[in-house]
Amino acid sequence: MAVLNEEQTMLRDMAREWADNEAPVSAFRKVRNAAPAEGYDAAAWRAMAEMGWAGIVVPEEHGGSAFGYLSLGMVLEQLGRNLTASPLASTAAAAAAIALGTSDAAKSDWLPKIAAGEVIATLAIDEGPVHDPANIATTVSGGTLTGTKAFVAEGDSAQLFVVSAQDGLYLVSGDQGVTRAPRKMADSRSHAQVSFAGAAAEKLGGPELTQQVIDLATAALAAEMLGMAEQAFAVTNDYLKQRVQFGQQLSTFQALQHRMAKMFTELELMRSAVEGALEAIDAKRSDVDQAVSLAKAVASDTLHLVSREMVQLHGGIGMTDEHDAGLYLKRARVLETMWGNAAFHRERFARLNGY
Amino acid sequence: MASAAELDAPTSPIDTFRAEVRQWLAEHFPPSLKHKDNAMSAVDGPTELSAEELAWKEAVASKGWGVPSWPAQYGGAGLDKAQVRVLNEEMGRIGAWNPIGGMGVMMFGPTLLEYGTEAQKSEHIPAIANGTVRWCQGYSEPGAGSDLASLQMFAEDKGDHYLVNGQKTWTSGGQWADKCFALVRTDKTKKHEGISFLLIDMDAEGVEVKPIRLISGSSPFCETFFTNVKVPKENLVGREGEGWTIGKRLLQHERSSLSGGGSARLFAGKPIGALAKEYRGEDDKGRVPDQDLRMRIVRHEMDSRAFALTLRRAALEAKSNQGPSAATSIMKNVGARITQDRAELGIEIMGMNGLGWEGEGFSADEIAQTRTWLWGKAVSIYGGSTEIQNNVIAKRILGMLDHQ
Structure with a gap:
């Protein structure tokens, strides 16, 4: 665990306590079964906003706390542990885009509302099923934006979109010229195809801003993945101590012990890589791009390993809908794919390192 | 790197210490030795030191900075963690390196400081601190590898001394060592509790060392044979039967030096x-x-x-x-x-x-x-x-x- 200051320690402890008491996995299961259009529990989101989480990366002059990305990551990690459905990651990424952008009007119009949890915002970048930020067909002319974005997280409920076009990043608000088509996916969370047909758009910045914002969103996502992987591993470790076969706890079998030791090893590396990326962002280091690709590649590989082993080591019970293993497995693959899978980030890392 | 706080307070003790270190290094570390430490000496054996290297080694030893955190009374410098960090930073900054090393520094010294008697510490620690005595590790045996506690080398109580018989293997640097810290069996009826921690002179009568040639062509390890070797009773570290506890403590030092260090x-x-x-x-x-x-x-x-x-x-x-x-x-x-x-x-x-x-x-x-x-x-x-x-x-x- 990264070394935290007092504010960060309080924030993390509060998030952990809240997630365990108010948003256990059973709460996510309820949301999944009720299937509200927005894909999350509105009351839980209000509670998060009251605790100030929606404003963690919003500057203080716009009503946020500006606690930074390590702080945001620690909250998302706690939510990830319990698969809590919330628009926090998407909204924070969009808030970051506005805060880093050049439009003062956008900042004063939207950031206070985001920080108060009154507005759900999200990023709309990719136009196909595989992350490919270099291939964008969306264009802007005369202040209106036209294009279709695929698999927009929280796309069912977002009132505010940060949209990538060929010449940079734009802000689109409201429903004028915006059409949403839900995409029901394995993780039971909100993803939608969002089409913009001449929607009014305000420019936030050029393509460098687009990439910077994707990196911030990716690091935050990796933190959610860290929480998921830690919890999937802990649940599996507990199960091996309970399940008895051949008159022995499964946890006494060395073949399983070494698989768990291997996973533990990868998890420690994952934590370092994820926290390293968040710290690099907070420190405004020049190699944030490399740190983020490292974090996302390691996070994807490790969560992949832990989530499939979670099912395998639980045996038949892990295959049932009643057990949580499947929920972790399904969410894991969605997050692995989002903002570039491990292969994407290895390729990028190689390029950034000149080979 | 100095923290902002340290830089803001030029008169803080740690900053004064940094200035002292910097000046001393400028006076004593020859730039021609920059980054020239022999990283492979543990594998390839010690090399003849040049006059410059020897002078550097003696200078560092005289300050106790080869083992900076060890007590000054035993040849260390008694530095606290922050000072050791500053020393390492200042050395790293100019490509200087620590000429004092080996198993004595990494594993045996810290263990003896914890478990040794006053007499043992006074005898052995200063010679490790100034790099004049080389130690090797007598742990593994042909029949005791991962299951180390099954070791058989026997130290028989002969009143004023032990009579040691048996074989050690994978003795790192055995052919270059002056002394050996060894795990021996003093009680054949108990497994872990029958093990003791004994210090043996490598030039004692009955000690024979045979280097083992590895697939890489080098011979960093040896087989070491002990035949009727007399070891004085005062060379026992801790109590009889306490060897496993002491030996495991030493392995913690070994693992931390193998990974982090x-x-x-x-x-x-x-x-x-x-x-x-x-x-x-x-x-x-x-x-x-x-x-x-x-x-x-x-x-x-x-x-x-x-x-x-x-x-x-x-x-x-x-x-x-x-x-x-x-x-x-x-x-x-x-x-x-x-x-x-x-x-x-x-x-x-x-x-x-x-x-x-x-x-x-x-x-x-x-x-x-x-x-x-x-x-x-x-x-x-x-x-x-x-x-x-x-x-x-x-x-x-x-x-x-x-x-x-």
Whole structure:
């Protein structure tokens, strides 16, 4: 665990306590079964906003706390542990885009509302099923934006979109010229195809801003993945101590012990890589791009390993809908794919390192 | 690097200390020795020191800075953690290196400081601190490797001395050592409780050392035979039967030095991606042309970057009193994996040139690559094999139980 200051320690402890008491996995299961259009529990989101989480990366002059990305990551990690459905990651990424952008009007119009949890915002970048930020067909002319974005997280409920076009990043608000088509996916969370047909758009910045914002969103996502992987591993470790076969706890079998030791090893590396990326962002280091690709590649590989082993080591019970293993497995693959899978980030890392 | 707070307060004690260190190093470290420490001396044996190297070694020893955190009364410098950090930073800044090392410094010294009598400490610690006495480790035996506690070498109580008979193996640097710290059996009726920790002179009558030639061609390890060797009673460390406890404590020092301490070397040398471009050229996009190789290079580089971040995190966690980091338990295995992956990639990149053994047709780097690759296979075996480390993680960290 990264070394935290007092504010960060309080924030993390509060998030952990809240997630365990108010948003256990059973709460996510309820949301999944009720299937509200927005894909999350509105009351839980209000509670998060009251605790100030929606404003963690919003500057203080716009009503946020500006606690930074390590702080945001620690909250998302706690939510990830319990698969809590919330628009926090998407909204924070969009808030970051506005805060880093050049439009003062956008900042004063939207950031206070985001920080108060009154507005759900999200990023709309990719136009196909595989992350490919270099291939964008969306264009802007005369202040209106036209294009279709695929698999927009929280796309069912977002009132505010940060949209990538060929010449940079734009802000689109409201429903004028915006059409949403839900995409029901394995993780039971909100993803939608969002089409913009001449929607009014305000420019936030050029393509460098687009990439910077994707990196911030990716690091935050990796933190959610860290929480998921830690919890999937802990649940599996507990199960091996309970399940008895051949008159022995499964946890006494060395073949399983070494698989768990291997996973533990990868998890420690994952934590370092994820926290390293968040710290690099907070420190405004020049190699944030490399740190983020490292974090996302390691996070994807490790969560992949832990989530499939979670099912395998639980045996038949892990295959049932009643057990949580499947929920972790399904969410894991969605997050692995989002903002570039491990292969994407290895390729990028190689390029950034000149080979 | 100095923290902002340190720089803001030029008169703070730590800053004064930094200034002293800087000045002393400027006066005593010859720039010609920059980065010239012999990293392979543990494998290839000690080399004859030049006059300059000898002067540097004696200068460091006189300050106690070879073992800066050890008490000054035994030849250390009694520095606190912050001062040791400053010393290391200042040395690193100018490419200076610590000329005092070996098993005495890394493992035996810290253990003896904890368990030794006053007489034992006064006799042995100063000679380690000034680098004049070389120690070797008598732990493994032909029948006691991973199951170390099954060791058989027997020390028979003869009143005023022990009579030692048996064999040790994998004695690192045995042929160059002056003394040996050994685990011996003083009671054949108990397993762990029958083990004692004994100090043996390597030039005592009945001690015979035979170097073991490894696949890499080097002989860093020996077989050591003990036949009717008389060892004075005062060479027993701790009580009879306490050897296993003391020996395990020493292994903790060994593991921390094998992973954390030795880690700087892992990240030294040319980046493997640059090596690949040097040997394999690049395609029209500036990439290593063999895509399969290239992706394995990235995986390795990412692994090693994540490991570097983990070493840093563990150090910061330990410093901030979060207690010892659970991350330390993975260091040995990950360090071994990265060392070996890097060596395997190195020879693959070089093709046949990466398998040169000696003589014409190969650069010195290529021969070194071959030898490093082969020697590196030891890393996942010594100091607790990868499998033993996995047992330790499963049992101590994850709370998994022994099979009944």
